[in-house]
Amino acid sequence: MFILVIGGGKIGYYLTKTLVSEGYEVLLIERDQHKVVTFTDRFGAVVMQGDGAEAATLQRAGASRANVVIATTGEDEDNLVICQLAKRMFQVGHVMARVNNPKNEEIFKRLGIDTTVSVTNIILSYMEQSLPDRPLTHLLTLSHADLAIVEASITGQSPHIGRPLSDVKLPPDVAVSAIIRGEDLLIPGPETRLQPGDEVIAVTHRASEELLREALSR
């Protein structure tokens, strides 16, 4: 497998270092000639000087035989264009972009980037999972179907306690799939009544995630 990494910042640097030590064929493209010299001393001849958003650079780097292109620069617009060039001009099978502004993750997906990684969003989602007071935890995104699996904790103050599920007003694209009560797994039906401490697992359209959060935290 041949992996092209664009951008020799901290992420690109450690990514290249790790991939090389795992035995992958890697080429790191970095604009700054000084960095290229330093990195070549450390990793060997796997670093090339150039602007990854220039088609000529990608051509020189052998992008047309790359299996994966990973754009890790600090500028979202550069990462977007690098990935689009790789995909459209060099038919790279899988393109991945680091997203600096978390708002751009959604936009990148719409513009055809296969995988996006936002450090901010990753930290936020870990925070959600480790902070007990958050009413809704995002567990998993099913990106191809635009769905998410979420978990909601029912607190003692929830207005939904004791009411059957059929009474709880939820957004239309939400399927309540399971309730974890203590050690038990319940398959909920319309008559199931919520209790404090219940963990509700639901599948939702990503667009309805916020509405679901509001519905359950009321």
Next chain:
Amino acid sequence: MKVVILGCGRVGSTLARSLDAEGHHVTVIDRNQQQFQRLGTDFHGATVRGTGIDEDVLRRAGIEEADVFVAVTNGDNTSIMASQIVQEIFEVPHVVTRIYDPVREQLYRSLGLDTVCPTTLIAGLVHEKLRDNATVPSSGGAG
């Protein structure tokens, strides 16, 4: 019509002033407040400070009601990304993007952006001039 121009450099400000003079509703976005001085004192349009690849900045510039969006920043990738956001997400009917790099210009034209490449335009114009001059007999000696 309502026009949003991204980038208040020479091209952006000149275009903004002429569209404004024709009575169009013009908003100019630039990261650098000082650039708005290029618009002069008789400009009636609005200015928004910020980056054009941010949906919120675009919204503040009234992109949701815009008929035309023009991206003329000094970075090709910024212009390209902003134009794609405006075309795909805000569905503005007419988006024009300046791209200096001819290769990128070709690619994004084929992907559906309405692009202008100053590099090929100017190279072509200069080339034409040289060709015209070549047909004029030179005046005395090899000057």
